[in-house]
Amino acid sequence: MPVTANDACGPPNEEPEPNDLTLLNREQLRACVEVSKAITAELDPEKLIPTIMERISRLLPSETWSLLLLDDATQTLKFEISMNIDPLMVKDFRLALGQGVAGQAALRQRLLVVEDVSGCDFFFDQVDAATGCRTTALVCAPILYAGRTLGVLEVVNPKRISSADLAMLRLLADYLAIAIENTRRYQRMRANAVHDSLTGLFNQRYLYMNLQGHLDACRRCSRPLSLIFMDMDDFKQVVDRHGHLNGSRALSEVAQRIQGCLTPPEFGVAYGGDEFVIVLPGFDRCQALALAARIRQTVKETPYLIHWGPLVELSASFGVATFPEDADDSTCLLALADQAMFQVKTSGKDRVSASLKKKTTRRKVQRLKIADA
Numbered sequence: 001m002p003v004t005a006n007d008a009c010g011p012p013n014e015e016p017e018p019n020d021l022t023l024l025n026r027e028q029l030r031a032c033v034e035v036s037k038a039i040t041a042e043l044d045p046e047k048l049i050p051t052i053m054e055r056i057s058r059l060l061p062s063e064t065w066s067l068l069l070l071d072d073a074t075q076t077l078k079f080e081i082s083m084n085i086d087p088l089m090v091k092d093f094r095l096a097l098g099q100g101v102a103g104q105a106a107l108r109q110r111l112l113v114v115e116d117v118s119g120c121d122f123f124f125d126q127v128d129a130a131t132g133c134r135t136t137a138l139v140c141a142p143i144l145y146a147g148r149t150l151g152v153l154e155v156v157n158p159k160r161i162s163s164a165d166l167a168m169l170r171l172l173a174d175y176l177a178i179a180i181e182n183t184r185r186y187q188r189m190r191a192n193a194v195h196d197s198l199t200g201l202f203n204q205r206y207l208y209m210n211l212q213g214h215l216d217a218c219r220r221c222s223r224p225l226s227l228i229f230m231d232m233d234d235f236k237q238v239v240d241r242h243g244h245l246n247g248s249r250a251l252s253e254v255a256q257r258i259q260g261c262l263t264p265p266e267f268g269v270a271y272g273g274d275e276f277v278i279v280l281p282g283f284d285r286c287q288a289l290a291l292a293a294r295i296r297q298t299v300k301e302t303p304y305l306i307h308w309g310p311l312v313e314l315s316a317s318f319g320v321a322t323f324p325e326d327a328d329d330s331t332c333l334l335a336l337a338d339q340a341m342f343q344v345k346t347s348g349k350d351r352v353s354a355s356l357k358k359k360t361t362r363r364k365v366q367r368l369k370i371a372d373a
Contacts, residue, residue: 024164024171031059032171039179043186048179056153056172057083063157064133068095068102069180070151077102077152089131100124102152105140109149111170113161114138137161141169145177196270198248199255207269207277211330214265214281215323225281226288226322229337230258230295232274233315233349242310250304250312257298261291277334285322285354292318292352300350317344321355 024032038051052067067081076094079087097107104122105112115137117123128135139155153173158165194206218225232254239247251274258268258276269277278295280288296318304312319341327333336355344353 024167028059028164028168032168032175035059035172036175036178039175040182043183048183052081052176052179059168059172060155061159062155063159065156066090066102066154067176068106068152068154070106070149077106080151085131085133090127093127093130095124097149098122101138102140102154105142105152106149109142109144111142111166111173112138112140113166115161139166139169141173143173143177143180145181150177150180196255199252199270201255201259201268201270201276203270204272207271207279211279211334214279215330215333218281218323219328223282224284224322224324225279225333226283226285226320227333227337228278228280228288228292228295229271229319229321229334229341230276230278230292230316231341231345233317233345235274235314238312238314242305242312246305246308246310246312249308250314253302253304254299254314254316257302258295261295261298277337283322285320285325288320288322289352289354292320296350296352315350317341317349318352319344319355320352326355 035056039048056065064082064084066079066083066085068077069080070077071094074094076096078094079090081087082090095103095106097103099122101112101114101117101120101123103124114120114123117125117135117138120138123135123138125135127133133156135156137157139158139161141153141155142149143151143153153169153176155169194202194209196203215225232251235247235251238250242250251270255268255270255276258278262268262278265281266283267279269279271277278291280291283291296316300313300315302314304314319337319339321327321333321337321340323333326336340353340355344351
């Protein structure tokens, strides 16, 4: 049986809730199967949400319904979907575990039925106050996966609350749990495939896959694009003196300084070893040189490894190349930025230099190896 408002005041029941699917008729079961096929097969979160909205709206006869997802970092529920409600009205609402009927369902991991919210002590009325809606009854089904709460499916003012409807709601929550978990795992796999595990910056694969696309977009809009090629100075001495583990830690801290100087769509790339590439859509030569100088100063003024015993000071050399004045394709642009950096390395280090090559020059620097996209 579902937990009612009065039951929810008592201690949680640790036994899993059974779901009697024999309560569903053939048409209801078939509809649930169709929903499961649609939402569990979708891995793109931008497509999953509209799919959920369309399919569930057909099966939940109610005034409105919401999907709230649990933010693991803050342990609060936030509105992901709200049918017939302006999402801007509820986007800032956060429910703590145990707050409101949805928070109670998430905390207790039980389906809760409140037939009259006026008699429910933990009903959260601020959403009604913000949206102008009037909630009289609620059904909240927790979305659970492997014992973890992922969110809550909340049905507001249902047209009926039969045993069959509650069984179907539980089944839909189970399907949603699988779909949400699959989507999150897929997103993590995609992120890991294009991010460097040490620094958190993008990796070479992402650079090769996307640099030409950024260049083409800037060409269409008649905007510049600049690259910064950055190489740490005498970094082998840090590794020889403090060990490879501390060397990796230092590079991770350098990456944090780089990231702190960037605003999307600008992005940094862990190019390999102690080298970094910074992609700057919309930046002309002067803007790129200014940002490179800022990063150089930030890197140089920051002490490293302060939490690990030794105190290390670092510097880096920078080369800048700009589309379209230096080159009009990604391979040459990257090579010229690398060449400008290499000139700094051979003439004093710890400086910023721009490419002196013209875009008609196609000679590539031999030390630079560029993989196929």
